[in-house]
Amino acid sequence: VSVTVVVGNPRPGSRTRHAAELVGYRLTGAQPDAVLDLAEMGADLVDWSSARIAGLKGQVLAADVIVVASPTYKGTFTGLLKLFLDRFGAGELAGRPAVPLMLGGDLRHALAVEVALKPVLVEIGASCPTRGLFLLDSAYDDPTVLDEWAAQAVPQVAAAARGRQQP
Ligand SMILES: Cc1cc2nc3c(=O)[nH]c(=O)nc-3n(C[C@H](O)[C@H](O)[C@H](O)COP(=O)(O)O)c2cc1C
Numbered sequence: 001v002s003v004t005v006v007v008g009n010p011r012p013g014s015r016t017r018h019a020a021e022l023v024g025y026r027l028t029g030a031q032p033d034a035v036l037d038l039a040e041m042g043a044d045l046v047d048w049s050s051a052r053i054a055g056l057k058g059q060v061l062a063a064d065v066i067v068v069a070s071p072t073y074k075g076t077f078t079g080l081l082k083l084f085l086d087r088f089g090a091g092e093l094a095g096r097p098a099v100p101l102m103l104g105g106d107l108r109h110a111l112a113v114e115v116a117l118k119p120v121l122v123e124i125g126a127s128c129p130t131r132g133l134f135l136l137d138s139a140y141d142d143p144t145v146l147d148e149w150a151a152q153a154v155p156q157v158a159a160a161a162r163g164r165q166q167p
Helices: 015-028 044-047 051-061 079-085 112-123 143-165
Strands: 003-007 034-037 067-070 098-104 133-136
Touching: 003 015, 003 051, 015 034, 015 067, 015 098, 015 143, 034 051, 044 051, 044 079, 051 098, 067 079, 079 112, 098 112, 112 133, 133 143
Parallel strands: 003 034, 003 067, 067 098, 098 133
Antiparallel strands: none
């Protein structure tokens, strides 16, 4: 099972990126096949003819599973991530399992991953078989939190990926 991680943090090399890589590792026991750190894409993200962004889309469409990660800004996911997700047509992900992940400083915004990020992924055709994962930035790599989430989520993602490969 191949995993592509998409990171929508304006700062490169962020905790959000590290958390997404940890989640990718939990899903397969291996490092993600590709990590797309959107902070490195600069003005290409607003250039709809960018071959670079078309290449990133290709890496998403080639993956069996995607992890889509963002910090919480103003109660929702970042505009940077939205710029990338807007490149996908409605339904284009064709049932590909996706795991929405958000980091934030305040647990009062924990539902943003369910009510803001997950619906956008579903709109572009992803299937989201797990609970979205919201991690406090101060404890994003706490293995207990990741273990608890993974116990339920890993089999759900594996089943969704198998179902998609063998319709
Ligand atoms: C502009 C901005 C807005 C933020 N708004 C929120 C917010 O509404 N809710 C929240 O829980 N955290 C908020 N935060 C905190 C970030 O979500 C948190 O620091 C980030 O997830 C940490 O991840 P990072 O180290 O990968 O950037 C905000 C941070 C910034 C810079």
